[in-house]
Amino acid sequence: MSALLSIEDLAVSFRTDATPFEALHGLSLDVLRGRTLALVGESGSGKSVTAQAILRLLPTSATITRGRILFRDGTGETDIARLPAEGSAMRAIRGQRIAMIFQEPMTCLSPLHTIGDQIGEALRIHTGADRRESDARTQDALARVGFPDPKRALRTYPFELSGGLRQRAMIAMALILKPALLVADEPTTALDVTTQAQILALLTRLQEETGMAILLITHDLGVVANVAHDVAVLYRGRLVESGPREAVMRAPGHAYLRALLHAVPRFDMAPGERLTPIRPARAEIPPVQEHKPLAGPILQVEGVSKTFTLRAGRIWQKPRLVHAVSDVSLSLAAGQTLGLVGESGSGKTTVSKMIMRALEPDAGRILFDDGRGPRDVHTLSGDALFAYRRSVQFVFQDPYASLDPRMTVRQILCEPMEIHGVPAAERKERCRALMAMVGLEASGLGRYPHAFSGGQRQRIGIARALAVEPRLLVLDEPVSALDVSVQAQILNLLKDLQAALGLSYLIVSHNLAVIDYMADTISVMCRGRIVEEAPRAALFRRPVHPYTRALLAAVPDPSLDHPLDFAAVASDLNDPTRWEAPYRLEPDEAGTMRAIEAGHRVRFGGATEAVAA
Structure with a gap:
């Protein structure tokens, strides 16, 4: 098969304040028709x-210093590298x-x-x-x-x-x-x-x-x-x-x-097997900290619902109600990881925002136990609310957007400690400890976020969350913006920090391979409802709900022996009215969560006889 595009000995350099930086060193490859x-x-x-x-869209600081980009599309051969970019x-x-x-x-x-x-x-x-x-x-x-x-x-x-x-x-x-x-x-x-x-x-x-x-x-x-x-x-x-x-x-x-x-999380990993990052981070994990055991879960979400009103497109149209979360219940044991999975728009992030008190639920309650017994998060005020803010911290999906570009790393790490009354002398020492804890050099404290890579920025985000010594971290897609080698570093770091600090994690993600690697228990969300929940091993051994099976079938595996079945990936997999019996839900039907084995619950719909069958 002939080559449509041939790149021959291509070199691209960027101008810098010091010596030029060569981003491509004599690249040669062919794209076949x-x-x-x-x-x-x-x-x-x-x-x-x-x-x-190839498209001559390089920034003005970049120059093609040598090589050819030959394009052959039936009108002859054109060396794109020799054409004026705006010609x-x-x-x-x-x-x-x-x-x-x-x-x-x-x-x-x-x-x-x-x-x-x-x-x-x-x-x-x-x-x-x-x-x-x-x-x-x-x-x-x-x-x-x-x-x-x-x-x-x-x-x-x-x-x-x-x-x-x-x-x-x-x-x-x-x-x-x-x-x-x-x-x-x-x-x-x-x-x-x-x-x-x-x-x-x-x-x-x-x-x-x-x-x-x-x-x-x-x-x-x-x-x-x-x-x-x-x-x-x-x-x-x-x-x-x-x-x-x-x-x-x-x-x-x-x-x-x-x-x-x-470095890629896989479903066939052995128990206790760790990812192997390309460049292991030299994080200084602190000694294991013992926490007073709790009588029950550290976090309980009980029957929480949230509805949003969308503005009408025309003045004569009625506003539309969207049920983002409907009667969701979750339970997270201290020192454990709960994975909340589902497609975009399933309600995962709305649940996490209600846990953080960024949104008020329309119904239900959220209980948090800091060692003094469970308390309803949305009834807290004054010192109790201030203490809750310290105990529960958030790690964002996009590390660049969540870090203030006008603040140095030292200021970013010190800000939460200053708010929560940590003395100035202690803040300085703790900043250095936090950097070491997440595998970064203390010399980076004076730099700004733009001076770090994506993986390093995510480490800074984790360090900021740990600055006030929380008990629970809510992590919203913590590695989806990172490449696979950096993902492995971050996931291993989170596991090590959890073991040392006794942290509890709620991880919100659509990547089931990441959830399989990190979570102890998993809850699957679709259209604002939990459709299946189980311990990790049970869920991946025996996924029951059709939506859970569809999510697992859609995960691309690096192994050539487990190809994706594209024919099975339909756009209506998240439509409850199209699920097979006995899981099918009629419009506005809530269905019922039922246990099929210890700790494994699935949402059923339809008649009781169908459920029993």
Whole structure:
């Protein structure tokens, strides 16, 4: 099969205040016609720089210092590296013959323009189509990528769409001109597992229909194992291994790729087995602290519900009620980890916000036991509320957005201690201890968040949460924004800190492999309700509810022996009215949680006779 794109000895350098930094060191690879090449590596390995060089979208501080980028699309051979980045020849290629899907669709789509305008713009620029033709072809493109109502989507703004639909809109925009090459830069990183599987199935189907080549940039080896034909592995700007997927994944020859594979959480890990990070962090874990045992759970959520009122789109329309959380109950034992899993929009984060008292529940109560007996969190005030704020801390999903860019790390760590009355002398010493505890050098205390990598910023977020010595950490997708090698470091660190400090964790995630590695008990949420809860081993040994089984089936496994069944990943898996009996729920039906074995409860619907059967 001939090469559609050939990169030969490509080098890219960035200007810095000191000496130039070379991000790519003589990269050479081929993207074959009609095939998918997966470009794999950690953050900073040069994957996105490669994509930017192909489309000539490099920042002004970057320069292609040598090499060729040869593109052969039927009109001859063009060396893209020699074209002016803003010239007419490059603009004719960019978008029309080579298209790109970006990692975060919300930041790449204009919030001021409708989806129809943004997708149709490329068509109007490159073909001169009028508005009527543009809208018709845009509607067809939206239908091809699976929009439920393509005609209505023409008038929809990005903020009105879910993450999965925004990514589908980006794919429609990229493919409306039928490019020969699609560059997909981490197209599923920000999506939950079922939406990710649907997007991967969509890209595979569209490739079969159009014959386009795909350059897939990713750090997720499960995605690589399921959609790639060929694999190229980058390490610090150098190609260290490449070849057909079967050869590379079954017998990885380079130590770096073998290390990446061992850093990924897997469902077949032995009891007590730890992830093996590529670069283990030298964290100074404190001596084990003993806490007074509690008579019951440290956290209990009892029958909590929350409803939001959405503003009507027109003045004559009635506001719409959304039942975000409906009668949810959870229990977390001291020193244990509870995993709360589900798709985006299932209500997980709303539950965590109610636990943190950022939202008030409409019904139910949340009890926390700090050693003096369980108390209702939402009735606390004064000193009792102040003590609760100290005992329960939050670790956010995006470490960069949750750290003030105008504060140094020292100020970030000292702020909660100052609020809670820790003396100044003690704060200084504790800052150094916290940095060592999360595997960072004390010399970084005077630096700002932008000077750290994503994994280091997440460590700073964990250190900030530990600054006031809490008993419970609520972790909202703590590793979803990190590449696999850094994920392994953070997950191992959290396990070590829990064992040493006696911490309790509530981990909110859509990644079941991460939950399998971290959690003792698991609760599965769908449409605001718990549909199944069980000890970790029981849930993964015998998932009962159809939604739980669908989530597990949608997790891409790095092993080639466990491929995703794309046909089984449907968009209606989270619709309770489509579940099989006896789990099916009619509209507005709550169903009943029933025990099927010790500690394992499942939500049933329908008649009592069906449940008994």
